[in-house]
Amino acid sequence: MLTDIRYALRQLRKSPAFMLTAILTLALGIGANTAIFSLLDQALLRSLPVRDPKQLVLLEATPYDAWNGGTTTNGGDNTAYFSYPMYKDLRDRNQAFDGLIAMFQTQVGVEWQKHSALNNAELVSGNYFDVLGVRPAVGRLLVQADDVVKNGSPVVVLGFDYWKNHMGADPHAVGQTLDINGHPFQIIGVSAPGFASAIWGSPADLFIPMTMKPVVTPTWDDLDLHNSRWLNILGRLKPGESRAQAQAAMAPLWHALRAAEIPVMENTSPRFFDRFVTHSQLEVHDGTKGFSYSRNSLRTPLLVMMGMVALVILMASVNVASLVLVRAAGRTREFSMRYALGANRAQIVRQLVIEGLLLGVTGGVAGFALAPAVVRVLASRITNGSGQPPFSTGIDLQVLAFNFAIALCVSLLFALAPALQLRKPDLAGQMKQQGAGSVGGHLGFRRLTVGLQIGLSLLLLVASGLFVRTLRNLRSVNVGFATDHLITFGIEPNLAGYSENSVGPLHRRILQTLAVLPGVVSVGATTDPELADDGNGGNISIQGYERHNDESMNAEQPIVTAQYLSTLRVPLLAGRYFTEADDMTHPAVAIVNETLAKRFFGTPEKAIGHMAYTGPSGKQKDEIQIVGVVRDYLHRNMRDTVKMTLYHSAAQDKTPGGMNYYVRTWGAPQAAMGAIRHAIAGIDSKLVIDSLTTMDGQIDLDLSNERMIAMLAVSFGVLATLLAAIGLYGVLAYATAQRTREIGVRMALGADRRGVVVLVLRDVLTLAGISLIAAIPVALLVTRTLKSQLFGVSTADPTIYICGALLVSVVAVLSAALPARRAASIEPSVALRSE
Known part of the structure; x- marks a missing residue:
């Protein structure tokens, strides 16, 4: 050997x-x-880096749309969100699991050694680390006793990477205090290295007891609300028990708990009861890999x-x-x-x-x-x-x-x-x-391998063409508002320790400060950022409109400042925009989009003056008069469809919180970013600017995955074509060398050099043609699997196939050029003596 x-x-x-x-x-x-x-x-x-991850399960409730209440998601599967009271009932009354844990991720303002930053925090139930089987790297982890009384346990566990990167892995950090949203929290420990969260793809810097939610999300409590879904539940099966057994064992408890929630759902129709209780299921899925907002x-x-x-x-x-x-x-x-x-x-x-x-x-x-x-x-x-x-x-x-x-x-x-x-x-x-x-x-075998390479290169070129067309189509979509010369960023005053009463005046001061900066045209702000894959909605009802059984009345309900829609340059179709006079001293008003106006009133003009009502199940609770209708535009992402939208005036918001600002400039927006940072720091150095970028940059972020796929597809297509060219050249060079005597005989009998070149090129074009003809049906079949990833292009687009075939053919001819030239330069006398 x-x-x-x-x-x-x-x-x-x-x-x-x-x-x-x-x-x-x-x-x-x-x-x-x-x-x-x-x-x-x-x-x-x-799998999650925890004890025996195969025993973990993820709970999901179906059907998802059988619901009347609020839902707050970070992405992922919407069926996997529960209210906190439901979690506690399932945790305390089930007999099927060794333990159930709950978690929810958000951002918090953290101040450590006079340095402020936004960090990812995970609200977790007290049994979180115990059920997962995670051990501390330093100190101790959260226990159930830390998660009993609301706002009663201001303690925090640091993520290992956060502790290492921000505190230099100092073991003496345990026992010290850091400020979270302006409130002191004691550091009690550090999680194990390698464990970032039970939510894949979203590593947590801080782990905080669930009962501290009023501090972590100052403008949104919902710990006691049955009709507010916002957290995820993972469980650990008992030894020897299967997921099917656990699901069957949980069914009676689930139906009983659902029936008990009917009164707070404010919908007692038999059809709703049937969907919400009778046909509802608590499904138990594999939780080996944890939950994820982005895996799907x-x-x-x-x-x-x-x-x-x-x-x-x-x-x-x-x-x-x-x-x-x-x-x-x-x-x-x-x-x-x-x-x-x-x-x-x-x-x-x-x-x-x-x-x-x-x-x-x-x-x-x-x-x-x-x-x-x-x-x-x-x-x-x-x-x-x-x-x-x-x-x-x-x-x-x-x-x-x-x-x-x-x-x-x-x-x-x-x-x-x-x-x-x-x-x-x-x-x-x-x-x-x-x-x-x-x-x-056995040249035939080598021809077969080259033919295979030609076919595969066509398949990859077609795929790359489909993805490039998809990216181009998405990038050229008219979003409905002007994205050029537009800067966006977020400000969360609550995370800097501002009280509820001081948030509104702060936002007004920021708007006034930014509006007078050099080069700024106008400034607006919203609670629901554009093209950030975010949503902020709820049920509505319309004066004089009779809702059908189980008809969806959910609408996006962003809160916006007076100049917001005009800053985005969203066209006004009827009525007026908000003004500074639309404050708490005046009746509540709203602006709706074209989709909502046409659905309930037929035309935008007919919507003006009508009353809308917001609140759980569209109950006539908060009366709002429609004063304007604006044109539809895309909100969540570039693939989104327009949904009903009702805009509230920020000056009439009873519980103001964080907002995303939009600044329109005369010149290049990048030139104004430094001035914006300086202006915000001049107002309060504790305010952290989140995601300062241009609107075009936000769109690029929204399309980053599509761009990456297109880039890789093109790279693989080019590489495949290059490999096919190398293989084709090798076969032709060898085949030409094998035919040296034949070519010499042909030339001795009168064949000219052009005829020899045609002979070689005909050989390669025949091989390429057969390969392409065989590859096209395969490509048509395979590319069907890509349909869900495409936008505005058919998997059988003839232009892409023709261009791919032409490119492969050109590369094949170029690969044959050198062997053809060598063949044409053969001297008959030398060729006849070649053996």
């Missing part, structure tokens, strides 16, 4: 061009596969990328196999000599396998070295909806094992290809060097 390894190394050193080409090809394919698998592993395969949105893009990169590694393997075959054809005399001297087939195959493994392992090492850089680029471009990358950039042992498994598989794939051709050696012919065509007689 050692002799074979030394011999293989000598052989590879004698062919440096072949060795470098093969290793580089494999490194690109294996490195890309390793990088994508690292992301796929984190998002879809990896990332699942399909990651699987698509994994599929594309798998095609790339397949092409790389086939390409190297072609190179190995061409190289093996030149070694037929060597192998024949070894057969003649007594070597058996197993020894020859072993030699080829060792050479293949050396190439594959070297390519795997190079690919593994390349993978972290690719992961860092991809992780920075994939967001979880909040703009924060949900992935770590480390490469763990599981990814390392995957990398070398791929290297081993592709090594064996292309190493055994020449061995198959040598299973019946022609010793006499090859020893006389008359059998050059014997191994080359």
Whole structure:
């Protein structure tokens, strides 16, 4: 074996061009596969780093739309949100679980050693760490006794990474105090390294008892409300119990608790009772990987990328196999000599396998070295909806094992290809060097591999064309308001310690300060930011409109300042915008969008003057007069559909909180960002500006995943086409060399050089044409799986297929140019003496 390894190394050193080409090809394919698998592993395969994660379950309530009340989500599956009273009832009265935990993530203002920042906090039930089986790195973790009395336990557990990065991993930080939203909290411990949260993709900096919610979310309590869903529940099964058994055991309790909530739902119709109680189910799902706000949105893009990169590694393997075959054809005399001297087939195959493994392992090492850089680029471009990358950039042992498994598989794939051709050696012919065509007689196999590469490259080019068209279509969507020269950022006064009475005056002062900055045209603010995948809605009712049974009356209900809609330049269709006079001393007024006006009144003009009512189930509780109608525009994201919207005046908001500001400028918005930061700091240095960016930048963030997919698809398509070109060149160069005598005879009999060029080009175009014809139906079938990721483009778009086929054809002709030129330059007399 050692002799074979030394011999293989000598052989590879004698062919440096072949060795470098093969290793580089494999490194690109294996490195890309390793990088994508690292992301796929984190998002879809990896279990939570807790005790016995297979026993964890996620609770979901169905049907989701059988609900009358408020729902606050951070994304993820809407069915997995519960009220806090429901959680306590399930926790205390169930007999199916060893424990149930609740969690909810938000941002808080943290002041530590006179430095203020916004950080991710996770409100958790007191049994959170105990049920998960997480141990402290320093100090202690939360226990049930810390989560009993509302606002009674101002303690906090630090996330390990936060403690390491912000406090230098100082163990003496435990016992000290930091301010959260202006309130002192005692640090009692640090969570274990490697554990960031039970919510994947959203690492928590701080873990705070659930009963401290009034401090963590100052303008929103809801701890005691049954009709407010906002937290997620994970549970741990009892030993030996299955999810199906737990779900069956929970059914009676679930239906009893749902029936008890009917009075607070304020809808007692038989149909609602049937959906809310009788046909409702508490479903128990696998919780091994925890809950996630972003996993569902990332699942399909990651699987698509994994599929594309798998095609790339397949092409790389086939390409190297072609190179190995061409190289093996030149070694037929060597192998024949070894057969003649007594070597058996197993020894020859072993030699080829060792050479293949050396190439594959070297390519795997190079690919593994390349993978972290690719992961860092991809992780920075994939967001979880909040703009924060949900992935770590480390490469763990599981990814390392995957990398070398791929290297081993592709090594064996292309190493055994020449061995198959040598299973019946022609010793006499090859020893006389008359059998050059014997191994080359299997040129059909090499043509097949090149044809496969051409087909795969077309498939990847079509996919890249679909994703590029999708990105272009989304980027060109008319959102309904002017996005240019527009700056946006958030301010949360409550997180800086402002009392409820001082929040409104602060916002007015900020608006006045920003409005007089040089280059500023106008300023507005809202509680519901645009194109940030956020929503703030509730039920409404309309004067004189009779609601049908179970008809959805949910509408977006942002609170906006007087100049907000005009700052966005949303066209006014009827009535008026808000004014500064629309304050608490005047009757409540509202502006609605075109969709709401047409649904209930027929035309925008007819909506003016009518009364709307807001509150749970549309109860006539808060009476509001409609004074204006504005044109529809996209709100949540670029793929969104317009929903009914009712705008409230910020000056009439009884519980003001954080707002997102929108500043329209005369010149380049980037030039005004420094002035905005300086102005906010001049008002109060404790105020933290969140996500200062341009509106175009916000749209880019909203489309970051689509842009990343398009970028990768184009990269893989170009790489695949390049690999196909290399493979095609190799086959043509070898085939031309095999036909040297034939070409010489043709030219001796009168064929001109142009005819020889046509002969070679006809060969390549025939091969490319057959490959493309075979690949198009496969591409049509495969691209159907991408339909959910596309926007404004058909999976059978003829333009994309035609362009892809033309590009592949052009590359094929260019690959054939050099072999054709060599063939045309053959001298007949030399060719006839070639053997």
